[in-house]
Amino acid sequence: xxxxxxxxxxxxxxxxxxxxxxxxxxxxxxxxxxxxxxxxxxxxxxxxxxxxxxxxxxxxxxxxxxxxxxxxxxxxxxxxxxxxxxxxxxxxxxxxxxxxxxxxxxxxxxxxxxxxxxxxxxxxxxxxxxxxxxxxxxxxxxxxxxxxxxxxxxxxxxxxxxxxxxxxxxxxxxxxxxxxxxxxxxxxxxxxxxxxxxxxxxxxxxxxxxxxxxx
Amino acid sequence: xxxxxxxxxxxxxxxxxxxxxxxxxxxxxxxxxxxxxxxxxxxxxxxxxxxxxxxxxxxxxxxxxxxxxxxxxxxxxxxxxxxxxxxxxxxxxxxxxxxxxxxxxxxxxxxxxxxxxxxxxxxxxxxxxxxxxxxxxxxxxxxxxxxxxxxxxxxxxxxxxxxxxxxxxxxxxxxxxxxxxxxxxxxxxxxxxxxxxxxxxxxxxxxxxxxxxxxxxxxxxxxxxxxxxxxxxxxxxxxxxxxxxxxxxxxxxxxxxxxxxxxxxxxxxxxxxxxxxxxxxxxxxxxxxxxxxxxxxxxxxxxxxxxxx
Amino acid sequence: xxxxxxxxxxxxxxxxxxxxxxxxxxxxxxxxxxxxxxxxxxxxxxxxxxxxxxxxxxxxxxxxxxxxxxxxxxxxxxxxxxxxxxxxxxxxxxxxxxxxxxxxxxxxxxxxxxxxxxxxxxxxxxxxxxxxxxxxxxxxxxxxxxxxxxxxxxxxxxxxxxxxxxxxxxxxxxxxxxxxxxxxxxxxxxxxxxxxxxxxxxxxxxxxxxxxxx
Numbered sequence: 001x002x003x004x005x006x007x008x009x010x011x012x013x014x015x016x017x018x019x020x021x022x023x024x025x026x027x028x029x030x031x032x033x034x035x036x037x038x039x040x041x042x043x044x045x046x047x048x049x050x051x052x053x054x055x056x057x058x059x060x061x062x063x064x065x066x067x068x069x070x071x072x073x074x075x076x077x078x079x080x081x082x083x084x085x086x087x088x089x090x091x092x093x094x095x096x097x098x099x100x101x102x103x104x105x106x107x108x109x110x111x112x113x114x115x116x117x118x119x120x121x122x123x124x125x126x127x128x129x130x131x132x133x134x135x136x137x138x139x140x141x142x143x144x145x146x147x148x149x150x151x152x153x154x155x156x157x158x159x160x161x162x163x164x165x166x167x168x169x170x171x172x173x174x175x176x177x178x179x180x181x182x183x184x185x186x187x188x189x190x191x192x193x194x195x196x197x198x199x200x201x202x203x204x205x206x207x208x209x210x211x212x213x214x215x
Numbered sequence: 216x217x218x219x220x221x222x223x224x225x226x227x228x229x230x231x232x233x234x235x236x237x238x239x240x241x242x243x244x245x246x247x248x249x250x251x252x253x254x255x256x257x258x259x260x261x262x263x264x265x266x267x268x269x270x271x272x273x274x275x276x277x278x279x280x281x282x283x284x285x286x287x288x289x290x291x292x293x294x295x296x297x298x299x300x301x302x303x304x305x306x307x308x309x310x311x312x313x314x315x316x317x318x319x320x321x322x323x324x325x326x327x328x329x330x331x332x333x334x335x336x337x338x339x340x341x342x343x344x345x346x347x348x349x350x351x352x353x354x355x356x357x358x359x360x361x362x363x364x365x366x367x368x369x370x371x372x373x374x375x376x377x378x379x380x381x382x383x384x385x386x387x388x389x390x391x392x393x394x395x396x397x398x399x400x401x402x403x404x405x406x407x408x409x410x411x412x413x414x415x416x417x418x419x420x421x422x423x424x425x426x427x428x429x430x431x432x433x434x435x436x437x438x439x440x441x442x443x444x445x446x447x448x449x450x451x452x453x454x455x456x457x458x459x460x461x462x463x464x465x466x467x468x469x470x471x472x473x474x475x476x477x478x479x480x481x482x483x484x485x486x487x488x489x490x491x492x493x494x495x496x497x498x499x500x501x502x503x504x505x506x507x508x509x510x511x512x513x514x515x516x517x518x519x520x521x522x523x524x
Numbered sequence: 525x526x527x528x529x530x531x532x533x534x535x536x537x538x539x540x541x542x543x544x545x546x547x548x549x550x551x552x553x554x555x556x557x558x559x560x561x562x563x564x565x566x567x568x569x570x571x572x573x574x575x576x577x578x579x580x581x582x583x584x585x586x587x588x589x590x591x592x593x594x595x596x597x598x599x600x601x602x603x604x605x606x607x608x609x610x611x612x613x614x615x616x617x618x619x620x621x622x623x624x625x626x627x628x629x630x631x632x633x634x635x636x637x638x639x640x641x642x643x644x645x646x647x648x649x650x651x652x653x654x655x656x657x658x659x660x661x662x663x664x665x666x667x668x669x670x671x672x673x674x675x676x677x678x679x680x681x682x683x684x685x686x687x688x689x690x691x692x693x694x695x696x697x698x699x700x701x702x703x704x705x706x707x708x709x710x711x712x713x714x715x716x717x718x719x720x721x722x723x724x725x726x727x728x729x730x731x732x733x734x735x736x737x738x
Binding site: 025026027028029031033057058059060061063065066104106110113116118139140141142143144145148 | 240241242243366368369370371372373382384389452453454455456457458459460467469471473474482484486490491493494495
């Protein structure tokens with residue numbers, strides 16, 4: 001298969017206005033991916049499927065990834081005048097990177113037997129602007145998987161023929177695979193090495209006796 | 216790793232392999248030669264097991280209560296005995312590790328496996344004599360649930376379902392993962408894409424698996440079974456992502472992993488063949504009677520552990 | 525009237541005594557115990573072992589339970605085999621409600637008992653005994669077919685020890701004992717209610733010993 005740079009150049013030539021970005025992957029697998037903007041995703045997908053050199057006719061895996069808001073603490077050293085003398089004082093600036101939801105498409109070609117090419121679509125944020133174009137009109141195989149992402153992550157795919165919850169029931173309100181999902185609290189006591197679970201279970205003990213800190 | 220066993224509870228060995236393969240892609244581990252052979256042997260045994268049971272269940276769905284399923288489970292028990300000797304558990308083997316396998320073969324295992332493999336063609340012949348030319352089976356399956364080739368490709372159908380439509384796509388041949396390039400086997404293809412083709416493809420695939428097994432069991436070398444660099448505890452792959460896939464008995468089984476450098480994966484996604492093969496169930500059932508839906512569903516070969524997760 | 529001491533003394537001499545009631549009870553229980561018809565109903569991996577138990581090698585027919593009924597109205601025993609997801613739980617309870625008395629439940633496998641390996645999952649019910657009374661629990665993931673046979677034998681013993689009258693009267697003969705249990709509904713975040721308090725209480729822990737395990 002052509003390299004990702006060549007594919008990117010060819011898409012840019014074919015689809016005018018498409019904004020593409022190659023995302024690096026440090027792991028030894030070296031599978032890099034192509035970030036596509038929402039407005040041109042459908043055209044780009046069509047191009048990838050129909051281009052005779054690529055023929056990525058097989059959409060193997062579609063999945064969602066949740067990247068929550070990140071708060072980075074950046075420590076900077078600032079020179080300040082304190083008590084008449086110049087001193088270096090550390091200041092911490094909290095920089096917030098807004099989170100986003102991501103849909104990842106792994107594409108292969110059945111006729112030319114190459115792949116994978118990885119497409120990524122990103123939403124603007126995690127709360128209200130969670131719309132992405134559906135690629136189900138291009139690859140039918142994405143139908144159930146996009147429904148699954150809608151169910152578990154809450155990405156709304158515009159243009160999906162039948163967007164309903166697939167794993168949870170229809171009245172369910174949460175998106176369980178998001179990193180900030182809070183499970184219903186119905187734990188019972190069990191001997192387990194997982195401190196997290198014990199912490200939840202402890203709230204249900206009949207009479208939690210406070211233990212002295214000396215132990 | 217134990218969770219992968221329970222995805223598709225017929226084929227815990229191939230599930231283990233797919234996950235191990237993805238992590239090896241992610242962390243760049245090398246698998247020793249003996250472990251690769253063990254993986255091929257166990258995976259092909261799993262394929263035999265799965266296809267045999269599937270044919271039994273398919274016939275059960277058609278109304279042949281008991282007999283074919285009982286024959287299938289008789290053979291299944293023999294393979295399960297092998298798995299139990301190897302891993303200590305009948306179904307949930309939890310046998311493979313990142314960079315190899317958990318332990319070496321027990322003494323006498325290879326002889327036992329050779330015996331099972333040597334006796335398998337007899338069972339297959341018997342099974343086929345019972346079923347393949349059975350008038351009722353042909354009447355119930357031929358021309359039922361036809362899946363056109365283009366739709367199959369577009370809907371990401373994989374595995375025997377896809378090959379029954381005549382698309383030559385077997386990940387064992389395409390990706391050559393593991394050591395599949397050392398084995399000679401053919402990929403059976405169907406013409407019509409109906410239920411009968413799917414049944415026949417599975418029977419033929421079992422025969423090809425037996426070829427692979429015979430060669431692998433004869434050639435398996437001595438040596439270590441796990442990469443000495445692989446750490447079982449405190450394993451932290453570098454940040455990054457990887458997608459690994461294998462040809463599981465039901466279709467393409469893939470694992471998509473994102474690591475953030477910690478001991479737990481940041482994102483762990485299974486690409487289940489059963490769920491995605493179900494996408495086109497509606498299209499296949501249109502125009503048939505309700506009684507045929509059961510047969511078509513049986514021929515898709517789903518496992519609810521993968522579908523409803 | 526013969527008292528217990530005389531009864532055991534006579535039985536040592538080879539004379540067996542019984543009352544008419546006991547004879548009826550024995551016959552009634554024996555008949556029921558040896559033809560327990562299970563509901564053909566599987567949820568996950570354990571169902572495969574359940575099928576394996578009914579196949580040639582393990583042969584559940586030896587215990588009179590080979591007749592797997594496809595309808596709850598013809599079954600005596602419900603084998604909850606496999607992971608009960610929250611989406612499936614109402615259907616399981618509904619099936620149980622549809623079974624005629626006397627009815628028994630075997631919870632097969634770690635998932636059906638407590639949620640098993642998926643206990644911390646968002647979609648898995650933490651044990652079917654939160655909604656319906658379970659007679660026999662089988663641990664294991666999955667339990668071997670032998671374990672299912674053992675559970676069946678345990679259940680048979682349990683049935684044989686049931687009494688028709690008196691304070692230890694069997695549950696199904698007591699008109700006041702509940703035979704149907706409320707079906708949980710799908711809520712916005714979880715099943716409503718999350719458990720049936722009348723059937724299941726969280727295990728009582730005398731003191732907080734969770735500290736030591738961390």
